[in-house]
Amino acid sequence: MEWGILIIVLILLVTSYVIIQETRAQMHWRGLVESGDLDAIRTLVSEEVERWHTERVPRGTPALLWHGVQTVELIDVQADGVRVSCSAEGESALVEGRRTETSSPLTEGMKITLKLAEMLLYDIPNVKLDHVQIDVYTSFRDTSGRAESRCILSTRVERRHVEHIDWDGTEPADFVTLNDGRFVADGSGSLHGVEPLPWTEGAPKRS
Numbered sequence: 304m305e306w307g308i309l310i311i312v313l314i315l316l317v318t319s320y321v322i323i324q325e326t327r328a329q330m331h332w333r334g335l336v337e338s339g340d341l342d343a344i345r346t347l348v349s350e351e352v353e354r355w356h357t358e359r360v361p362r363g364t365p366a367l368l369w370h371g372v373q374t375v376e377l378i379d380v381q382a383d384g385v386r387v388s389c390s391a392e393g394e395s396a397l398v399e400g401r402r403t404e405t406s407s408p409l410t411e412g413m414k415i416t417l418k419l420a421e422m423l424l425y426d427i428p429n430v431k432l433d434h435v436q437i438d439v440y441t442s443f444r445d446t447s448g449r450a451e452s453r454c455i456l457s458t459r460v461e462r463r464h465v466e467h468i469d470w471d472g473t474e475p476a477d478f479v480t481l482n483d484g485r486f487v488a489d490g491s492g493s494l495h496g497v498e499p500l501p502w503t504e505g506a507p508k509r510s
Contacts, residue, residue, distance in 0.1 A: 344430060345380045351427045352377055352387075364418075367394055367406075371415035372422070379502060384434040385423065386502050391415055391439050391455070408494060409486060412439035412456040413475035416484065420460040421470050434461045438499045453496035458484035 352375055360369045374390040391412035396405045416437045423435045439456040460482045468478075479486070487495035 341380050341382065344382070344385070345377070347430050348380065348385055348423075348427055349377055355422070365414075367392070367411060368414050368418060371411060372418055375419060378438070384432050384436070386436040386438070387419065387423070388438045388440060388454075389415055389419065390452070391441050393441075408441040409455055409488065410475075412441070412486075413479050413484075415439060416456060416458050416460075417470075417473065417475045417478045420458075420465065420478070420482075424460070424462055424465070432462065434459060436460070436500060436502055441494065443494065443496065454499050455494060455496060456484055456486040457497060457499040458482050459500055 355375065356373050358373075360366050371389055371391050375387050376389070378386040378388055380386075391408045393408045393411060394406040395402050416439060419437050420435060423437075424432055436457070436459045438454050440452045440454050442450045443453050444450055456479070458479055464482065465478075468481075473481075485497050485500055487497055489495070
């Protein structure tokens with residue numbers, strides 16, 4: 304009986320110690336982030352991005368969308384925001400014996416932009432970003448057939464403009480329009496490269 308009680312007490316003591324140490328660690332990281340420590344922000348964001356790279360497809364998330372999320376790379380960090388890049392691919396299906404594109408890289412890029420914006424703003428422990436910039440790339444082939452990766456969509460998302468939206472109910476194209484995403488759509492279905500939005504400290508914000 305005494306041994307059983309002793310074991311239970313020891314387990315509770317160890318559990319309490321682990322919880323206290325974890326709480327201290329969380330408070331430490333939050334303090335660094337709040338002070339604008341770029342190394343701390345970069346570390347926390349990079350660790351979460353790496354976790355996304357290896358995470359299985361979440362239930363209810365299309366595999367192609369999650370594949371795009373898993374291509375994300377951290378490009379730069381500011382005290383209140385981060386810039387990332389990712390890749391988008393079109394989706395095709397066999398229709399009447401012919402391979403037909405059912406979703407363009409730009410359309411998929413908008414879906415990835417919406418998903419990544421939500422994850423970057425809300426899913427990174429101990430980090431609360433004010434803005435994120437997401438640059439989406441896809442492959443173009445020149446006349447010789449050589450593939451070249453070029454940006455097709457660049458979007459700066461500010462927390463204050465999206466914190467009240469219905470993330471599940473907002474269409475990706477509407478989300479990109481809301482945030483003044485840069486892309487070219489000429490109605491022909493052709494892909495066009497664009498210059499990514501400028502990324503500078505204190506970039507101008509929309510009112």
